[in-house]
Amino acid sequence: QLKNEGVPVLFRPLHEMNGEWFWWGLTEYNKKDSQRFSLYKQLYQKIYHYMTDTRGLDNLIWVYSPDANRDFKTDFYPGSSYVDIVGLDAYFSDDFSIQGYDELTALNKPFAFTEIGTQKQDGNLDYSAFLNTVKQKYPKTVYFLTWDEVHSPSVNKGGSSFYNDSWTLNKGEVWAGSSLTPIVE
Numbered sequence: 215q216l217k218n219e220g221v222p223v224l225f226r227p228l229h230e231m232n233g234e235w236f237w238w239g240l241t242e243y244n245k246k247d248s249q250r251f252s253l254y255k256q257l258y259q260k261i262y263h264y265m266t267d268t269r270g271l272d273n274l275i276w277v278y279s280p281d282a283n284r285d286f287k288t289d290f291y292p293g294s295s296y297v298d299i300v301g302l303d304a305y306f307s308d309d310f311s312i313q314g315y316d317e318l319t320a321l322n323k324p325f326a327f328t329e330i331g332t333q334k335q336d337g338n339l340d341y342s343a344f345l346n347t348v349k350q351k352y353p354k355t356v357y358f359l360t361w362d363e364v365h366s367p368s369v370n371k372g373g374s375s376f377y378n379d380s381w382t383l384n385k386g387e388v389w390a391g392s393s394l395t396p397i398v399e
Contacts, residue, residue: 217273226277226328227261228254230303232284244285251289258292279303279328280314287314291321299356301328309347319354327358331365339365342372345379 216223231239231254238254240247265271278297280287282304291297300318304327319325327348332339348355360366367373377384 217271220273222273222275224277224299225265225274226279226301228258229277229279229328230281230284231290232280232286240284240286246286246289251286254290255292258290259296262292262296275299277301277326277328278323279326280318282306282312282314287317288321294321294323297321297323299324299326301326303327303329305329305331305333307333309344310351312352315352324356325352325354326356327352329361330358331361335364337364337370340371341367341376342379344372345376345381349381 228236228238230236234240234243238257240250262276265274275298276296277299278291279301280290280303282302283306287302291300300321300323302312302314302318304312306312315325330344348358363369367376376382
């Protein structure tokens with residue numbers, strides 16, 4: 215349905231593969247495992263071909279997103295033919311110390327924070343400060359996503375400043391410049 219409506223979809227299969235909490239990832243904390251790297255790449259590529267070649271879903275934007283707090287961020291990378299955007303899932307106490315930005319932007323793909331939040335879920339993430347850090351240290355960032363409502367700008371600090379900053383683009387502004395009607399509100 216989304217393809218028929220001309221709606222692009224950010225598709226992020228097999229995320230946080232460099233962590234040990236999903237079956238497709240590492241089996242031990244920060245343990246180098248060349249066999250897992252190879253198997254992951256094969257699986258990712260098979261999913262890609264199934265979705266694009268077999269299912270004909272050419273509206274998918276493929277997002278590769280390792281965990282910022284683990285090593286081996288690019289060891290799982292399936293290849294530039296299979297990825298449109300690279301990103302980091304980053305849960306942090308200091309947004310200026312997120313690891314992996316340079317490593318992923320070196321892959322010459324657009325960069326995103328594919329999940330963000332604080333390690334303490336206490337409503338103290340300052341989005342105005344986070345945006346300033348992005349401007350200073352991670353300027354190639356094209357988007358970010360909060361994992362859930364606990365990490366949302368609306369329930370943390372600096373949300374209003376963040377939403378009104380000239381660097382941000384909000385859903386209303388996206389739809390205002392489009393002939394599309396939003397499917398999900």
